Amino acid sequence: MATNTARGGSDFLNNLGKVYGIYTGGFLAFVVLLALLEQIGVPNKILGYLFVFFTLAVYAIIGVLSRTAQVSEYYVAGRSVPALYNGMATGADWMSAASFVGMAGTLFLLGYDGIAWVLGWTGGFVLVSILIGPYLRKFGAYTVPDFLAFRYGGNFARGLGVIVLVACSFTYVTAQIYGTGLIASRFLGMQFEIAVFAGLVGILVCSMLGGMRAVTWTQVAQYIVLIIAYLTPIVILSTKNYGFPIPELTYGQAIADITAREQQMLATGLTTAAALKPHISPFINYSPLNFFAIIMCMMVGTASLPHILMRYFTTPSVREARQSVAWSLLFIFLLYFSAPAYAAFSKLEVYTNIIGRDLSAIRPWLFNWGELGLIQICGKNASSIDAVIAACKAIAGHPGVVRLQDFVINTDVIVLSTPEIAGLPYVISGLVAAGGLAAALSTADGLLLAIANALSHDVYYKMIDPNAPTARRLIIARVLLLIVAVVAAATAATKPADILAMVGWAFSLAMAGNFPALVMGVWWKRATSAGAVSGIIAGFGLCLFYLVTTRYFPGAGVKYFGMTSLTNPLTGAPLVDIAKAMALPNAMESFPTLAHPLANKVGWFDLTNIACGLLGAPLGFAVIYIVSKLGREPSAEMQAYVDDIRKPRGRTVLEEKTT
Amino acid sequence: MPDSANLKEREEAHWRKTSRLMFTHLGVWFFFGFVIHMFVKPLNNIIIPVLGFPLGFYMAAQGSLIVFVVMLFMFAKQQDKIDREFGFAEED
Numbered sequence: 001m002a003t004n005t006a007r008g009g010s011d012f013l014n015n016l017g018k019v020y021g022i023y024t025g026g027f028l029a030f031v032v033l034l035a036l037l038e039q040i041g042v043p044n045k046i047l048g049y050l051f052v053f054f055t056l057a058v059y060a061i062i063g064v065l066s067r068t069a070q071v072s073e074y075y076v077a078g079r080s081v082p083a084l085y086n087g088m089a090t091g092a093d094w095m096s097a098a099s100f101v102g103m104a105g106t107l108f109l110l111g112y113d114g115i116a117w118v119l120g121w122t123g124g125f126v127l128v129s130i131l132i133g134p135y136l137r138k139f140g141a142y143t144v145p146d147f148l149a150f151r152y153g154g155n156f157a158r159g160l161g162v163i164v165l166v167a168c169s170f171t172y173v174t175a176q177i178y179g180t181g182l183i184a185s186r187f188l189g190m191q192f193e194i195a196v197f198a199g200l201v202g203i204l205v206c207s208m209l210g211g212m213r214a215v216t217w218t219q220v221a222q223y224i225v226l227i228i229a230y231l232t233p234i235v236i237l238s239t240k241n242y243g244f245p246i247p248e249l250t251y252g253q254a255i256a257d258i259t260a261r262e263q264q265m266l267a268t269g270l271t272t273a274a275a276l277k278p279h280i281s282p283f284i285n286y287s288p289l290n291f292f293a294i295i296m297c298m299m300v301g302t303a304s305l306p307h308i309l310m311r312y313f314t315t316p317s318v319r320e321a322r323q324s325v326a327w328s329l330l331f332i333f334l335l336y337f338s339a340p341a342y343a344a345f346s347k348l349e350v351y352t353n354i355i356g357r358d359l360s361a362i363r364p365w366l367f368n369w370g371e372l373g374l375i376q377i378c379g380k381n382a383s384s385i386d387a388v389i390a391a392c393k394a395i396a397g398h399p400g401v402v403r404l405q406d407f408v409i410n411t412d413v414i415v416l417s418t419p420e421i422a423g424l425p426y427v428i429s430g431l432v433a434a435g436g437l438a439a440a441l442s443t444a445d446g447l448l449l450a451i452a453n454a455l456s457h458d459v460y461y462k463m464i465d466p467n468a469p470t471a472r473r474l475i476i477a478r479v480l481l482l483i484v485a486v487v488a489a490a491t492a493a494t495k496p497a498d499i500l501a502m503v504g505w506a507f508s509l510a511m512a513g514n515f516p517a518l519v520m521g522v523w524w525k526r527a528t529s530a531g532a533v534s535g536i537i538a539g540f541g542l543c544l545f546y547l548v549t550t551r552y553f554p555g556a557g558v559k560y561f562g563m564t565s566l567t568n569p570l571t572g573a574p575l576v577d578i579a580k581a582m583a584l585p586n587a588m589e590s591f592p593t594l595a596h597p598l599a600n601k602v603g604w605f606d607l608t609n610i611a612c613g614l615l616g617a618p619l620g621f622a623v624i625y626i627v628s629k630l631g632r633e634p635s636a637e638m639q640a641y642v643d644d645i646r647k648p649r650g651r652t653v654l655e656e657k658t659t
Numbered sequence: 660m661p662d663s664a665n666l667k668e669r670e671e672a673h674w675r676k677t678s679r680l681m682f683t684h685l686g687v688w689f690f691f692g693f694v695i696h697m698f699v700k701p702l703n704n705i706i707i708p709v710l711g712f713p714l715g716f717y718m719a720a721q722g723s724l725i726v727f728v729v730m731l732f733m734f735a736k737q738q739d740k741i742d743r744e745f746g747f748a749e750e751d
Contacts, residue, residue: 118719126730131681134738280715282696291696295692295693319735319739322735322739330728337720337724340721647673648747649746
């Protein structure tokens with residue numbers, strides 16, 4: 001049976017370059033066709049629909065063609081994905097709606113400090129490759145909890161692994177589905193709630209039938225769409241403004257211009273020293289501690305996130321797993337090192353063509369976004385020139401030109417509006433929307449699969465019914481996938497307030513829960529079951545406690561756990577006057593809204609709660625070390641297994657029953 | 660590898676070399692992930708000629724990223740070489 005599929009699949013696997021080459025050409029031809037349609041007067045809305053439905057249809061076709069009834073194909077794509085393509089799939093898996101749409105906006109707002117996210121979301125792959133990924137591939141697991149269970153003596157460790165996995169993946173997938181809803185509603189004019197469930201259908205057709213195999217080949221297709229979509233607008237913009245098509249090199253000039261313009265704005269009274277955050281000045285938005293803490297947590301979190309680690313289970317060999325991590329980072333790098341260019345070009349446009357302009361001469365591209373409430377001038381939505389003038393007149397002593405402090409922009413607008421800023425035809429905006437959708441869908445697919453696999457393989461098959469026949473296991477896997485997807489979509493449709501922060505939390509939770517146990521499992525033979533189990537509980541528990549307390553029970557944190565106010569990184573002054581806030585009637589309120597004076601503003605050591613992994617992971621390491629040392633060393637047999645994991649040659653340690 | 664060397668010794672020697680490679684890369688990672696960015700302010704006084712980037716900003720936005728990508732390709736090669744040296748590499 002295995003040889004049959006190998007032969008059946010090899011036609012496809014041997015021709016991957018050709019298949020995806022034709023696909024890329026076809027996609028470009030499609031874009032050109034839509035550009036022609038636009039020229040002959042087809043309305044924008046129809047172009048938007050064509051973009052979304054064409055790309056969704058392609059993903060669905062790939063999903064259906066890759067359907068499978070084999071366990072190893074379903075869980076690890078038959079371990080036959082070549083390094084380069086696994087790298088592309090990982091790139092799409094990794095880059096979420098937040099990376100595609102939000103990253104450049106974060107850099108726009110935070111300047112240098114925002115780069116903490118760029119560094120954190122790339123450098124982690126170094127850890128994946130040198131510490132964990134290839135060893136898990138050699139081990140031969142289907143899921144991350146699989147490894148924990150084997151190495152640390154059974155289902156208790158497995159159960160903890162599942163809890164950590166679900167905790168960090170579920171909020172993350174909710175954010176992705178939220179992202180698909182947002183993009184679909186903005187570009188197709190659908191109602192948000194309907195758009196969420198439409199996006200859900202797109203996600204399910206890719207992952208339901210073919211599991212990991214289908215997700216892999218759709219993700220490769222999605223990577224191609226998203227990278228073309230991300231790079232096209234800024235390449236054109238760079239060529240237009242600087243006569244050179246590599247924006248990553250030309251934006252240095254834009255940064256120099258921004259810095260000069262900042263000084264000019266200060267000199268002419270368009271801004272105040274308090275309102276201006278110079279683009280290249282470090283540590284204005286984050287203190288040095290929090291800047292480096294965020295980098296560390298995002299990096300280590302990357303190396304602990306199950307949906308990323310499991311991508312390296314699909315390569316044919318350990319050697320290819322390592323190469324594949326390098327390819328992944330290269331493909332991710334292409335987007336991340338372009339994001340600061342987006343931010344710089346947009347900022348220069350805003351600083352020169354909006355700030356300091358007479359109100360009646362504001363360039364019209366921003367009114368579309370103002371109507372949606374995403375750009376505000378003088379505290380009101382900038383929906384038209386009249387609205388802006390009226391809003392600014394209402395401010396006493398307003399000079400009649402836009403000042404920096406009058407201007408508020410939502411971070412999502414930066415990438416989405418760049419085609420309009422550059423004066424490009426609508427087809428490019430449609431392309432960007434298709435790219436954002438691809439980014440959100442591919443990440444959601446990977447996450448959903450990680451959750452559903454953990455529930456079906458680890459909980460159902462390994463813990464509840466080890467004798468379940470293959471057919472039933474796969475049915476259960478699909479049913480669970482559907483349930484998790486629907487629950488996530490229902491959660492997203494309620495637009496939870498913390499949704500974006502939760503993505504950051506997921507990294508810290510993964511770091512605290514998984515990293516110490518995984519690393520010690522490979523690199524320290526002496527690590528025992530008792531040590532690992534207590535380490536996971538302690539590290540994950542502390543991180544979760546810090547998050548939940550600072551966000552949802554800040555009053556109790558101050559009163560019972562000695563938490564103090566976080567400080568302003570620039571002035572060093574506390575963000576809130578704790579004594580005053582504690583005297584308010586709502587001080588001890590549980591689950592307060594973000595408007596609560598203490599929510600997210602208290603903590604220990606001035607550490608932001610996004611970086612709670614920095615508390616949890618060291619504790620996890622320490623507990624594993626101490627408890628392991630106290631107990632008896634693991635059996636000789638287990639130590640021999642660890643030796644096996646360390647050598648690429650030979651059979652995988654875990655041999656799965658696959659038929 | 661001489662045939663006389665028994666498996667245990669080979670395993671240990673292989674793992675020593677692997678560990679050394681790991682720590683080397685971890686060191687490079689830490690330097691470019693953290694240490695260099697601690698000096699962002701002085702580095703920002705240096706402007707890269709032609710391109711116009713302040714060096715501190717450039718290192719965070721691009722320089723370190725390029726290092727990470729390159730070191731991962733190097734690591735894959737180096738580790739494979741170690742595996743081959745001790746006869747623990749997979750067959751091609």
